Amino acid sequence: MNRTVTFVIGTTASGKTTFIKNHFSDNRNTVILNIYDYQQAAYKEAGFGKHIPFRQEFKCLYKANENLLVDIIKTLQEGKDVVVEQTLYKAKRRIAYIDAIRNAVENIYIEVYVMCPSDSAWNTYINERKLDSSIQQLKSIAKEIDFPNPSEGFDKIYEVIDGNIGLRMDAPKPEIVDAAHKELSEEAQQMKQEEDKEKQRLELLESMNSRRFWHYCEICGAKTFCTAQEAFEAGWDYPPRIGYFGLLGPRTCGKCTLNDTLFIKVHQQAIPIVIEKTLTEKELQTWRRIKNEPESLLEEEK
Numbered sequence: 001m002n003r004t005v006t007f008v009i010g011t012t013a014s015g016k017t018t019f020i021k022n023h024f025s026d027n028r029n030t031v032i033l034n035i036y037d038y039q040q041a042a043y044k045e046a047g048f049g050k051h052i053p054f055r056q057e058f059k060c061l062y063k064a065n066e067n068l069l070v071d072i073i074k075t076l077q078e079g080k081d082v083v084v085e086q087t088l089y090k091a092k093r094r095i096a097y098i099d100a101i102r103n104a105v106e107n108i109y110i111e112v113y114v115m116c117p118s119d120s121a122w123n124t125y126i127n128e129r130k131l132d133s134s135i136q137q138l139k140s141i142a143k144e145i146d147f148p149n150p151s152e153g154f155d156k157i158y159e160v161i162d163g164n165i166g167l168r169m170d171a172p173k174p175e176i177v178d179a180a181h182k183e184l185s186e187e188a189q190q191m192k193q194e195e196d197k198e199k200q201r202l203e204l205l206e207s208m209n210s211r212r213f214w215h216y217c218e219i220c221g222a223k224t225f226c227t228a229q230e231a232f233e234a235g236w237d238y239p240p241r242i243g244y245f246g247l248l249g250p251r252t253c254g255k256c257t258l259n260d261t262l263f264i265k266v267h268q269q270a271i272p273i274v275i276e277k278t279l280t281e282k283e284l285q286t287w288r289r290i291k292n293e294p295e296s297l298l299e300e301e302k
């Protein structure tokens, strides 16, 4: 028997959850998956609460989309139908999903319902949920949605206006498929490069525990090429044993005291931040070296 994947897409407060509850919740052989659960899990895994840096947010959403796709395919392979509550505003995201699903499972029927509420329905949703968003805000987000096109690989596309379901198969636009594939592969490549860079940086930081690197005393100018353990035993104040690479702290040999360090100077200021124009040439050199750690400690300074 053919398995079915049903996508229900639309903005926040467009009625996706209610629609799914009304039409799909009775079938025991149907599993309902919701992108929000996956997004929350991805944020949690990344260690973020409410404030997420933009680039990290993109990565979390990307990861959530990937994990959801894995579960869709797994559920289909277990012989069940899947209903997916998703945002999927962009044709390329839907194409990525459809390609992966069709590659993994044969004879799959894929349909999509697009929530297109009227203004009055939207107002009701907003009031019911006590959302901060205005109808204008939601409409401007809704405009970002590329209406699904049959060329994306859907068997059926439905427009849902206030609970009324209408089939809407626009004229095919085969050109969107190649464009989507190109964008998706560029995006995946970029994501991979960033991951590699992060991995390399972690490996470098890890290696600083055991490798030899240059230790520079900011007071007397002594320098030595040794391991963190050797420096620690010789009385150096230096990361990774004392303080953190890249963060202002004392960088001193075993003979010098902390009194004249840049760290102490900055912390005696009213506001303890480094103001480069108040630094001497020597302090500036120390500060630049610290900012570029650990890379700045790998090769001897000329």
Ligand SMILES: [Zn+2]
Pocket: 217, 218, 219, 220, 221, 222, 252, 253, 254, 255, 256
């Ligand atoms: Zn010294």
